Structure formats: C-alpha cells, structure tokens
Amino acid sequence: xxxxxxxxxxxxxxxxxxxxxxxxxxxxxxxxxxxxxxxxxxxxxxxxxxxxxxxxxxxxxxxxxxxxxxxxxxxxxxxxxxxxxxxxxxxxxxxxxxxxxxxxxxxxxxxxxxxxxxxxxxxxxxxxxxxxxxxxxxxxxxxxxxxxxxxxxxxxxxxxxxxxxxxxxxxxxxxxxxxxxxxxxxxxxxxxxxxxxxxxxxxxxxxxxxxxxxxxxxxxxxxxxxxxxxxxxxxxxxxxxxxxxxxxxxxxxxxxxxxxxxxxxxxxxxxxxxxxxxxxxxxxxxxxx
Numbered sequence: 001x002x003x004x005x006x007x008x009x010x011x012x013x014x015x016x017x018x019x020x021x022x023x024x025x026x027x028x029x030x031x032x033x034x035x036x037x038x039x040x041x042x043x044x045x046x047x048x049x050x051x052x053x054x055x056x057x058x059x060x061x062x063x064x065x066x067x068x069x070x071x072x073x074x075x076x077x078x079x080x081x082x083x084x085x086x087x088x089x090x091x092x093x094x095x096x097x098x099x100x101x102x103x104x105x106x107x108x109x110x111x112x113x114x115x116x117x118x119x120x121x122x123x124x125x126x127x128x129x130x131x132x133x134x135x136x137x138x139x140x141x142x143x144x145x146x147x148x149x150x151x152x153x154x155x156x157x158x159x160x161x162x163x164x165x166x167x168x169x170x171x172x173x174x175x176x177x178x179x180x181x182x183x184x185x186x187x188x189x190x191x192x193x194x195x196x197x198x199x200x201x202x203x204x205x206x207x208x209x210x211x212x213x214x215x216x217x218x219x220x221x222x223x224x225x226x227x228x229x230x231x232x233x234x235x236x237x238x239x240x241x242x243x244x245x246x247x248x249x250x251x252x253x254x255x256x257x258x259x260x261x262x263x264x265x266x267x268x269x270x271x272x273x274x275x276x277x278x279x280x281x282x283x284x285x286x287x288x289x
Contacts, residue, residue: 019043034063038070045077053077068097072104079111082268087111102131106138113145115270121145136162140172147179155179170200178209181216189213204233208240211247220247238268246278 023040026033041056057074060067075090091108094101109124125142128135143158159176162169177192190213196206211226227244234240245260264271 016043016046020047032063034060034067034070037063038067038073041073041077045073045080048080050077050080054081066097068094068101071097072101072107075104075107075111079107082114084111084114084270088115100131102128102135102138105131106135106141109138109141109145113141113148114268116273118145118149122149134165136165136169136172139165140169140175143172143175143179147175147182150182152179152183156183168199170196170203171205173199174203174206174209178212181213186213202233204230204237204240206230207233208237208243211243215243215247218250220251223247236267238264238266238271240264241267242271242275245275249279 020040020043023036023043026036027040030036037056037060041053041060044050044056045053054074054077057070057077060070061074064070071090071093075087075094078084078087078090088108088111091104091111094104095108098104105124105128109121109128112118112121112124122142122145125138125145128138129142132138139158139161143155143162146152146155146158156176156179159172159179162172163176166172173192173196177189177196180186180192181189193206193210193213196203200206207226207230211223211230214220214223214226224244224247227240227247230237230240231244241260241264245257245264248254248260249257261275265275
C-alpha cells in the first residue's frame, strides 16, 4: 500500500476506526469530497476491509479519474481480494499517468504473475528494477517468475541480490531453497530452509516450500505434514491446498484430494489450470507401460 500518497493520511494521529468515522462525517456533509473518500478508503484498507476500500477508491475515481493514487490504492485492494485483472488494469492506468512509478510496475508484475502471464510480468518487474536498483521486493518477485519459467540460475541470482541487501529476509531464503533444489543442490536447499525457519518460523511459505521439496522426493506423507503446517499458518493460500491435494491423489485418496482441489480453486480459480496439468501428467504416468 502506498502509505503517504493519500490526502488526509498523517500517520497515527487517530486510529483507523476513528479515521473512518471522521471521513464519514465529512462525506455526510459533502459527497463530492475526493480526499475524504481516499482517506476513508485508506483506513478501511488498513483494517482489511478491502471491498469497502475498493468502493471508496472507486467513488474517488468517479469524481477525479486522473488521480493516480486512487487507481494505485484500488489496485492494491483488488490484489488483496485476488481480483487480478482489475488490479492490473488499475496499475496500468497509474503507469499511463506516471511511467516511472516503480511500485505500480512491481504490483502490475504481481497481478500478471498470478494470472500466469509470465512474459508480461517479467517485463513489469524489469522496469521496476531499472527504475530502482535497490527495490528488493521487485527482485524477489522477479525471482519467482524466473523460477516458474525454469530459469533457475536467474532466479537464484535475484534471490541472492535480496539476501545481500537484506540478510535476514526469510522469504528470500525460502524462495532460493526451492530454486536450489530445482538445480540439484539439495543440501543447500535444506540449509536455506533451515535458515529461513530460524529467521521467522511463522512464515507459512517456508513450510510450503519444504512440502514441495518432499513432494519432489515423493515423500507424500511428509509433504502433507509440511502443507498442513503451512495451511495452519495461512489458510488463504490456494496453492497450499492444491499441493496437499496432489499428495493425497498420489496416495490414492482421490476424494480427499478433490476436497483440497475445491478449496484451492475457491481461493484462486486460476489454479484449475495447474490441477488439469498435474492430473493429466499423472494419468499419462499411470497409463505408461
């Protein structure tokens, strides 16, 4: 979220609930006050009331469609709701107003990555890094895209860059571990996961990646245990359920697997493509001589 972009946001002068009440009082007197819609939307975003935030940012845009902050913050609220196409549209609008908006480039890349549009996503992350060579989140996200494109060396290079800039970046270690594993550096992969766990044992992605390593090793039960831990820490990630479902499917428990697939798709419908690809591969293996 672009803290400081929105009019009326002066830090912790009042609680977010108080700010909502104050801006609502202003809007009761003047329904055309763009700053009040922006301020209330920002407060609602901080309260994780993302649909309400989208409503207020949309109203601000209706009143002033040229305000980049309104589009950016609405895009952020859409991202939080996994409405990736709408988020991408808002970030593109920001970039029409301000092509050098590094965070709009980064978050556009995120929205496109979730839509599995990796080429366009990579282009957006490249632009973010070009604009700010110290933008660690852009390197981190670009590394994920490189990994998904099977450009493992490039992925490791970007995760290395993040770690060199932020030595205690648990997610960078967790991401690098998966890339290390893909490159065959199994011992280094587990060392990275152990380091990530030491830094922040509450980070769900550590256990998700440990599960993926176990999955690749065909240790289905151990992988399920890791995915269980990841889901226990963050139950809103569709990928966690899908991956656990694949393990259950491999163990022959297709009913339980389908339950996980349904939960994953409910959280992120785009994952249906991943399920189709994996089950098609599994079917081919089952039917091979």
